[in-house]
Amino acid sequence: MARMDVLHAPHGDVALPAFFPDATRAAVRSLDASDLEACGVPGLVVCAFHLARRPGSKAIAAMGGIHRLMGWQRLIISDSGGFQVFSLIRQNPGLGTLTKREAIFRLAEGGKAERLSPEKSIQIQLRLGADILVCLDDCTHPDAPREEQAAAVARTIAWAERCKAEFERGLPRMPGKDRLKAGLQTGDERVGSPAFRRSPPETARPLLFAVIQGGADPELRRLCAKELTAIGFDGYAYGGWPFDSQGRLMADILALTADLMPSDKPRYALGIGNPSALIACARMGYGLFDCALPTRDARRGRLYVLRGDGLDYSRLYIRDAVHRRDPAPLSDTCDCLCCRDYSRAYLHHLFATHDALAWRLATIHNLRFYATLTARLQSPK
Numbered sequence: 258m259a260r261m262d263v264l265h266a267p268h269g270d271v272a273l274p275a276f277f278p279d280a281t282r283a284a285v286r287s288l289d290a291s292d293l294e295a296c297g298v299p300g301l302v303v304c305a306f307h308l309a310r311r312p313g314s315k316a317i318a319a320m321g322g323i324h325r326l327m328g329w330q331r332l333i334i335s336d337s338g339g340f341q342v343f344s345l346i347r348q349n350p351g352l353g354t355l356t357k358r359e360a361i362f363r364l365a366e367g368g369k370a371e372r373l374s375p376e377k378s379i380q381i382q383l384r385l386g387a388d389i390l391v392c393l394d395d396c397t398h399p400d401a402p403r404e405e406q407a408a409a410v411a412r413t414i415a416w417a418e419r420c421k422a423e424f425e426r427g428l429p430r431m432p433g434k435d436r437l438k439a440g441l442q443t444g445d446e447r448v449g450s451p452a453f454r455r456s457p458p459e460t461a462r463p464l465l466f467a468v469i470q471g472g473a474d475p476e477l478r479r480l481c482a483k484e485l486t487a488i489g490f491d492g493y494a495y496g497g498w499p500f501d502s503q504g505r506l507m508a509d510i511l512a513l514t515a516d517l518m519p520s521d522k523p524r525y526a527l528g529i530g531n532p533s534a535l536i537a538c539a540r541m542g543y544g545l546f547d548c549a550l551p552t553r554d555a556r557r558g559r560l561y562v563l564r565g566d567g568l569d570y571s572r573l574y575i576r577d578a579v580h581r582r583d584p585a586p587l588s589d590t591c592d593c594l595c596c597r598d599y600s601r602a603y604l605h606h607l608f609a610t611h612d613a614l615a616w617r618l619a620t621i622h623n624l625r626f627y628a629t630l631t632a633r634l635q636s637p638k
């Protein structure tokens with residue numbers, strides 16, 4: 258299936274497929290921006306919903322935007338937070354309701370009622386100043402009844418239209434837009450890797466992506482894709498939980514949805530990061546991926562190692578006693594800081610003594626694995 262090879266965004270060009278780690282609350286735990294750049298990470302995903310609560314989107318705008326706050330020069334996608342809000346409401350109906358206009362919810366019993374509308378979500382994301390904004394969508398579980406899926410699709414379409422209108426209204430007033438252009442001309446030149454190139458300043462408009470819902474129902478996916486492509490967005494994402502109740506990747510519906518997206522726009526597989534799922538989805542035409550898995554696994558000592566120069570990989574559990582006297586690096590072929598300078602025995606020891614360095618080195622290795630894996634999936638230059 259044909260797919261885009263390069264994504265152009267305000268903070269640069271990214272070779273696809275690309276994996277963006279989750280920096281939900283504006284941080285990838287234990288790593289700073291220079292660690293992430295050294296891993297070859299082309300971009301990050303932050304959660305607008307969490308950042309709006311703390312430190313607040315106006316506070317971030319006052320600091321010059323999310324890039325300046327984080328000291329990060331590459332791409333940032335702001336996720337709307339729809340997934341968190343809708344999962345919360347569906348799992349605990351007592352905690353919230355959905356109206357035509359907005360979602361009203363409490364994060365805990367007796368907590369303060371909060372509201373999230375498509376307009377508010379876009380205003381927050383514009384204040385953050387991300388490269389890619391994502392429409393607020395209604396996210397369902399694939400096992401949900403058809404009636405609920407159909408209502409979620411209708412809401413997703415109506416809200417996407419409102420998101421686009423708000424995006425177009427808010428764009429000229431976006432804080433930091435001039436600073437962004439100036440930054441691109443005189444910017445920080447730490448940036449530079451084969452998978453990442455700066456864009457010229459004229460491409461400085463952020464992009465707006467819509468999310469295609471419809472659960473496991475092909476007709477609903479078709480309807481959602483048709484309506485959203487008619488409205489017109491800069492990119493499209495597969496929404497909803499991508500695994501069935503047995504934990505199997507819903508490959509048929511993912512492939513169908515990829516085919517429904519315009520081939521000249523980036524296709525984003527939201528929340529997919531399991532390496533085999535990523536490889537399968539890249540072959541379907543998806544180019545953008547994000548997931549909390551590699552960084553969370555790293556903190557638990559679950560590491561990924563590529564075998565040879567292909568796509569085969571294995572998992573390594575560094576906390577296992579077998580590594581206590583192992584002088585070898587995690588991987589002979591990995592060029593990350595951890596594999597270059599330290600042994601498995603040392604990393605095992607850092608985990609055993611609960612040293613913060615264990616998280617940093619393990620996370621650096623797993624993110625380097627994803628950068629290498631996605632580079633191997635990219636078209637030859």
Ligand SMILES: [Zn+2]
Pocket residue numbers: 587588591592593594595596597621622623625
């Ligand atoms: Zn490594």
